[in-house]
Amino acid sequence: EEYEELLKDYDVWETIGTGGFAKVKLAQHKLTGEKVAVKIMEKEELGEDLPRVQTEIAAMMNLSHQHVCTLYQVIETPKRIFMVLEYCPGGELFDYIVSKDRLEECEARVFFRQIVSAVAYVHGQGFAHRDLKPENLLIDENHNLKLIDFGLCAKPKGGLECRLQTCCGSPAYAAPELIRGKAYIGSEADLWSMGVLLYALLCGFLPFDDENVMVLYRKIQRGKYELPSWLSSSSIQLLNQLLQVEPKQRISIKELLVHPWLTQEYGCDVECHSRFTLHHLDHQCIAELTTWFGGNHKTMWCLVSEWKYDHLTACYLILVAMKASGRPPCLLSSP
Numbered sequence: 613e614e615y616e617e618l619l620k621d622y623d624v625w626e627t628i629g630t631g632g633f634a635k636v637k638l639a640q641h642k643l644t645g646e647k648v649a650v651k652i653m654e655k656e657e658l659g660e661d662l663p664r665v666q667t668e669i670a671a672m673m674n675l676s677h678q679h680v681c682t683l684y685q686v687i688e689t690p691k692r693i694f695m696v697l698e699y700c701p702g703g704e705l706f707d708y709i710v711s712k713d714r715l716e717e718c719e720a721r722v723f724f725r726q727i728v729s730a731v732a733y734v735h736g737q738g739f740a741h742r743d744l745k746p747e748n749l750l751i752d753e754n755h756n757l758k759l760i761d762f763g764l765c766a767k768p769k770g771g772l773e774c775r776l777q778t779c780c781g782s783p784a785y786a787a788p789e790l791i792r793g794k795a796y797i798g799s800e801a802d803l804w805s806m807g808v809l810l811y812a813l814l815c816g817f818l819p820f821d822d823e824n825v826m827v828l829y830r831k832i833q834r835g836k837y838e839l840p841s842w843l844s845s846s847s848i849q850l851l852n853q854l855l856q857v858e859p860k861q862r863i864s865i866k867e868l869l870v871h872p873w874l875t876q877e878y879g880c881d882v883e884c885h886s887r888f889t890l891h892h893l894d895h896q897c898i899a900e901l902t903t904w905f906g907g908n909h910k911t912m913w914c915l916v917s918e919w920k921y922d923h924l925t926a927c928y929l930i931l932v933a934m935k936a937s938g939r940p941p942c943l944l945s946s947p
């Protein structure tokens with residue numbers, strides 16, 4: 613039974629998503645009762661894409677940010693790789709936009725600031741996401757967004773000379789240079805996708821759409837889109853700066869962090885730094901682990917600092933997440 617290692621520490625419930633070569637199941641961490649998402653990948657189905665999973669896992673181990681989904685644990689068996697991840701009870705931003713038809717400018721601003729914060733952080737860590745879309749932005753229990761990369765599209769940004777050949781992501785959100793099949797710079801393409809995302813938030817439909825993918829590509833290359841009457845002039849101006857067909861004309865992530873449309877009503881720039889550091893450990897959570905697993909505080913501190921992404925890492929990170937959500941970080945009463 614391939615799931616037996618997972619089933620030691622988690623109760624596994626229904627499948628909440630499938631796509632490509634991964635499926636995601638809802639699960640529950642036995643020691644804390646916390647819900648988690650388990651991304652299950654079959655090594656055979658991955659084939660030569662297996663190294664991309666290693667890249668993804670290495671990336672996630674370095675990505676710790678309030679608007680990026682947390683990786684808790686990795687379990688590898690002969691046939692499968694399990695990634696135990698933060699569960700977002702609010703589901704996809706895509707479904708939220710559909711349910712509200714479209715968002716008011718002030719609500720769109722709250723979400724877009726979080727998206728800019730997450731993307732600026734990911735770029736700062738040297739990665740380009742390359743598949744930014746509402747299906748990859750999940751809503752957590754505090755109605756905040758968490759960026760995910762369900763389809764293993766995130767890649768090291770590399771230097772400016774690093775040109776990405778492979779095509780990735782969903783056509784409607786893909787930058788003109790990406791679909792032209794030419795070499796392109798991932799971080800610049802991410803800014804275009806953020807323009808399509810902002811348009812979807814404010815309008816409830818896509819700027820470039822067509823059931824015929826070749827017609828869709830032509831519309832993206834032309835870069836012309838409808839401006840519904842409800843858009844404010846400041847929204848229109850920001851959309852125009854993001855949806856520039858020529859990547860060099862496009863606004864940069866640095867300019868975006870201080871853009872007036874984003875700072876309006878907030879009076880402050882978008883914060884892109886992470887609130888967490890994997891180096892400063894939370895004493896209360898370490899103490900809880902020591903109480904449960906035994907040993908002393910110092911030993912537990914060293915063990916957690918090894919960041920093996922085993923069950924101990926999961927317990928620590930889940931306790932930290934519980935504390936961040938205002939729940940007491942405690943493991944179930946002793947065995």
Ligand SMILES: COc1cccc(Nc2ncc(-c3ccc(C(=O)NCC(=O)Nc4ccccc4)cc3)c(OCC3CCNCC3)n2)c1
Pocket residue numbers: 628629630631636649651668671672675680681697698699700701702703704734739741747748750759760761762763766
């Ligand atoms: C209808 O869906 C619902 C309904 C109700 C609740 C939920 N909750 C819920 N929570 C958590 C997940 C999840 C989190 C992370 C990852 C992941 O793959 N991380 C890896 C990752 O993020 N790398 C990365 C991030 C940034 C930069 C670089 C790399 C995968 C899945 C989920 O999935 C469901 C799928 C379904 C298909 N669309 C996408 C989401 N769903 C979902």
